[in-house]
Amino acid sequence: MKPRLPPIGNAWSKLPRIVRDLSHELGKKIDLVMHGAETELDRQVLELIKDPLTHMVRNSADHGLEMPEDRVASGKQQTGKIVLEAFHEGGHIIIKITDDGRGLNSEKIKKKVVESGLASEAELEGMSKQQIQNFIMRAGFSTAEKVTNVSGRGVGMDVVRSNIEKIGGTIVLTSEEGEGSTFTIKIPLTLAIVSALIVECCGERFAVPQTSVVELVRASTNNNSDHTIEMINGSPVLRLRDHLLPLVHLNEIMRLETAADEVADRSEVKGSEEFIIVIQVASFVFGIVVDRVFDTEEIVVKPIAPILKNLSIFSGNTILGDGSVIMILDPNGIAAMSGDAVVNSDDASKEEASQARTQDEKIALLVFRAGGKDPKAVPLSLVARLEEIDVGTIEEANGKKVVQYRGQLMPLTTIDDDIEIKEEGRQPVLVFSDQDRTMGLVVEEIVDIVEDQLDVEMISDIDGYVGSAVIREKATDIIDVGYCLSKCFGSWFGDAETRPFGDNGGKQKVLLVDDSPFFRNMLVPLLKTAGYDVSTAENGAEALKKRDTGETFDIIISDIEMPEMDGFTFAEEIKGDDRWNGTPIVALSSHTTPGDFDRGRAVGFSDYIAKFDRDSLMSALSQTLKECGSAK
Amino acid sequence: MTASNMQDYVTVLIADQLFGIPVLEVHDVLRGLSLTKIPLAPPEVAGALNLRGRIVTAIDVRKRLGLPKLEDDENSMSIVVEHQGEPYSLMIDNVGEVLSLDLNELQPSPVTLNSCWKEISGGVYRLENKLLVLMQIEQLLNFADNSTIAA
Numbered sequence: 001m002k003p004r005l006p007p008i009g010n011a012w013s014k015l016p017r018i019v020r021d022l023s024h025e026l027g028k029k030i031d032l033v034m035h036g037a038e039t040e041l042d043r044q045v046l047e048l049i050k051d052p053l054t055h056m057v058r059n060s061a062d063h064g065l066e067m068p069e070d071r072v073a074s075g076k077q078q079t080g081k082i083v084l085e086a087f088h089e090g091g092h093i094i095i096k097i098t099d100d101g102r103g104l105n106s107e108k109i110k111k112k113v114v115e116s117g118l119a120s121e122a123e124l125e126g127m128s129k130q131q132i133q134n135f136i137m138r139a140g141f142s143t144a145e146k147v148t149n150v151s152g153r154g155v156g157m158d159v160v161r162s163n164i165e166k167i168g169g170t171i172v173l174t175s176e177e178g179e180g181s182t183f184t185i186k187i188p189l190t191l192a193i194v195s196a197l198i199v200e201c202c203g204e205r206f207a208v209p210q211t212s213v214v215e216l217v218r219a220s221t222n223n224n225s226d227h228t229i230e231m232i233n234g235s236p237v238l239r240l241r242d243h244l245l246p247l248v249h250l251n252e253i254m255r256l257e258t259a260a261d262e263v264a265d266r267s268e269v270k271g272s273e274e275f276i277i278v279i280q281v282a283s284f285v286f287g288i289v290v291d292r293v294f295d296t297e298e299i300v301v302k303p304i305a306p307i308l309k310n311l312s313i314f315s316g317n318t319i320l321g322d323g324s325v326i327m328i329l330d331p332n333g334i335a336a337m338s339g340d341a342v343v344n345s346d347d348a349s350k351e352e353a354s355q356a357r358t359q360d361e362k363i364a365l366l367v368f369r370a371g372g373k374d375p376k377a378v379p380l381s382l383v384a385r386l387e388e389i390d391v392g393t394i395e396e397a398n399g400k401k402v403v404q405y406r407g408q409l410m411p412l413t414t415i416d417d418d419i420e421i422k423e424e425g426r427q428p429v430l431v432f433s434d435q436d437r438t439m440g441l442v443v444e445e446i447v448d449i450v451e452d453q454l455d456v457e458m459i460s461d462i463d464g465y466v467g468s469a470v471i472r473e474k475a476t477d478i479i480d481v482g483y484c485l486s487k488c489f490g491s492w493f494g495d496a497e498t499r500p501f502g503d504n505g506g507k508q509k510v511l512l513v514d515d516s517p518f519f520r521n522m523l524v525p526l527l528k529t530a531g532y533d534v535s536t537a538e539n540g541a542e543a544l545k546k547r548d549t550g551e552t553f554d555i556i557i558s559d560i561e562m563p564e565m566d567g568f569t570f571a572e573e574i575k576g577d578d579r580w581n582g583t584p585i586v587a588l589s590s591h592t593t594p595g596d597f598d599r600g601r602a603v604g605f606s607d608y609i610a611k612f613d614r615d616s617l618m619s620a621l622s623q624t625l626k627e628c629g630s631a632k
Numbered sequence: 633m634t635a636s637n638m639q640d641y642v643t644v645l646i647a648d649q650l651f652g653i654p655v656l657e658v659h660d661v662l663r664g665l666s667l668t669k670i671p672l673a674p675p676e677v678a679g680a681l682n683l684r685g686r687i688v689t690a691i692d693v694r695k696r697l698g699l700p701k702l703e704d705d706e707n708s709m710s711i712v713v714e715h716q717g718e719p720y721s722l723m724i725d726n727v728g729e730v731l732s733l734d735l736n737e738l739q740p741s742p743v744t745l746n747s748c749w750k751e752i753s754g755g756v757y758r759l760e761n762k763l764l765v766l767m768q769i770e771q772l773l774n775f776a777d778n779s780t781i782a783a
Contacts, residue, residue, distance in 0.1 A: 205668075254672060255671060256671055307674070308670065311673060313672065317668075317680060317687055319682045319687060324666065325668040327668065327671075
């Protein structure tokens with residue numbers, strides 16, 4: 001069943017006429033192009049964005065596009081172009097309005113901002129171009145020199161913005177002076193259509209967005225079925241193929257069990273069958289146990305009443321075909337909640353705590369063998385590629401083994417110097433790459449890729465190893481990629497070359513705050529190879545001690561979940577004190593919910609990066625440092 | 633006495649106490665619609681219901697006023713009001729007549745009133761045989777901030 005929804009073209013139908021009228025009135029030649037007019041959206045949203053869209057198109061025509069003679073003078077076509085675009089993207093509806101006009105003049109906006117007292121010149125200095133341009137969406141702001149009957153009255157963009165924000169959307173402006181401007185409106189799913197699975201628990205029905213449902217499993221509590229729910233210290237788990245799936249009971253999360261005793265009785269009569277909806281939230285997979293599963297339905301998500309806004313487990317509600325109201329579950333909220341429930345329960349024993357960590361810090365590891373019987377492992381995210389090379393192609397250069405790889409020379413190394421590379425045949429190689437340099441680590445055999453929790457139990461002091469951990473019930477050495485990289489490149493290019501960020505020659509100082517020794521050990525070598533001077537602290541409190549001793553850093557990388565003082569508190573502490581408040585902080589977290597993200601921004605984190613994502617960490621570091629470097 | 637001072641109120645009965653709601657704020661009077669429970673919601677929120685395609689949040693006014701649950705809730709009625717563009721259905725015991733009362737006769741609420749009553753009361757009218765408490769919808773719905781919400 002597909003609900004009939006109006007296409008966005010309905011809201012656009014009047015625009016060609018408006019533009020035509022405008023072009024006469026203003027003496028401009030305007031070409032209006034519309035793409036994606038068939039994109040469907042909620043009638044309510046359509047009504048709400050109709051006027052803002054019209055306003056923005058008028059704006060583009062009046063302010064954005066230049067007079068034909070000016071356009072010719074600046075080497076553009078006489079006819080200006082306004083492009084309207086709409087499409088669905090990742091649970092959002094995106095509407096873009098682009099013109100190829102004069103763009104926004106940052107200087108002019110700055111002047112206006114100062115004149116109208118919205119910000120001081122000093123404040124403006126610290127702002128990015130985009131921030132400055134977005135001033136035009138403030139109330140009472142217009143850069144048009146004269147007020148026309150088309151626009152320029154200074155009411156408008158702020159109304160547009162508030163209208164869009166009212167329905168939970170965002171509007172972003174990007175503009176290049178002389179080239180044009182683009183407004184991007186993003187309206188979230190909460191008013192759009194989703195396909196949802198209807199489930200029942202304790203007599204209440206709930207909808208689960210199908211996008212996060214991986215599969216459905218029928219399980220029994222006795223041994224009749226292939227799947228049996230087992231318990232670890234009261235926490236239900238399910239063996240699902242080769243994984244152990246943590247489970248949550250929907251009735252427990254919802255605290256429905258007391259309210260529905262009769263229903264519980266009935267469910268006993270019903271039998272020992274239960275349904276498990278396997279849900280994936282980012283990389284965290286878990287199962288929700290429900291009593292019954294109905295059909296899927298296309299539903300229009302409506303936002304829940306404002307007084308219920310703090311209920312993070314619901315993303316909205318809707319009315320089903322039979323006229324009843326149903327709440328839509330938010331898998332993110334449930335994941336956050338079930339994680340919390342495990343951590344916060346009073347009798348949180350070690351097993352439970354470590355289980356919570358499992359959920360948090362499951363990472364994919366590549367297990368291989370090289371030298372000795374013991375398996376070795378490296379986080380998969382660090383490996384660029386797996387290759388098999390013919391031993392015959394290995395050459396020697398500068399006393400090092402190299403191989404021609406994709407038109408470049410790739411140095412090869414082994415973990416221990418005493419590991420011999422085979423005389424003939426083919427040899428598996430793990431390729432690590434760091435910016436434009438690649439390095440091959442020769443191993444004997446690639447065993448498997450395991451997704452597991454990583455707890456480094458023994459810290460190694462041998463170069464090249466981070467430590468040892470239990471993976472698949474075997475003691476496994478975790479190798480230190482940073483060391484291997486520096487082994488290959490340290491002597492090749494000299495230290496100076498491995499310092500891509502130090503434009504002034506001095507090393508940038510980084511403070512890494514993370515409670516997990518594994519991450520400290522993993523990241524420190526990486527950061528060091530990237531040319532940073534790294535200090536570490538186990539938690540926020542320890543980091544603040546460093547502040548008290550007068551140390552300064554160029555940037556701080558902080559974990560969010562830490563004992564004693566978490567990342568948010570830590571960031572607040574830093575921003576609240578003038579010794580370090582100029583230092584940018586980058587948050588590092590294994591689960592990034594939008595809520596966390598907003599909260600992170602609110603307390604002053606400059607960026608928010610998922611753990612294990614080395615590339616974005618590196619680019620965020622250099623980006624943040626560059627930004628504050630230019631701000632100084 | 634000028635007409636501008638007159639205000640029309642819908643009277644509602646909750647636990648034998650008469651309340652008045654400005655008639656212009658009342659959108660609908662309902663009886664017996666099926667509620668969808670909202671787990672983990674504040675206790676004052678009784679659920680959500682479908683009113684002609686709109687989702688209306690039902691508020692248990694008795695709970696809000698710290699009163700016991702109505703035993704025979706089959707016949708209970710609801711009054712739909714709108715607050716900040718959102719419809720809310722206030723569950724009450726019964727709806728009475730519409731009274732036209734003079735604003736000048738409104739008396740301040742007695743200071744000895746229970747705090748949650750004092751919060752929602754906008755004053756008291758002395759009717760001939762009963763007292764009528766003026767209900768302030770905005771205060772009535774303003775419980776999300778001060779009540780602790782189950783995490």
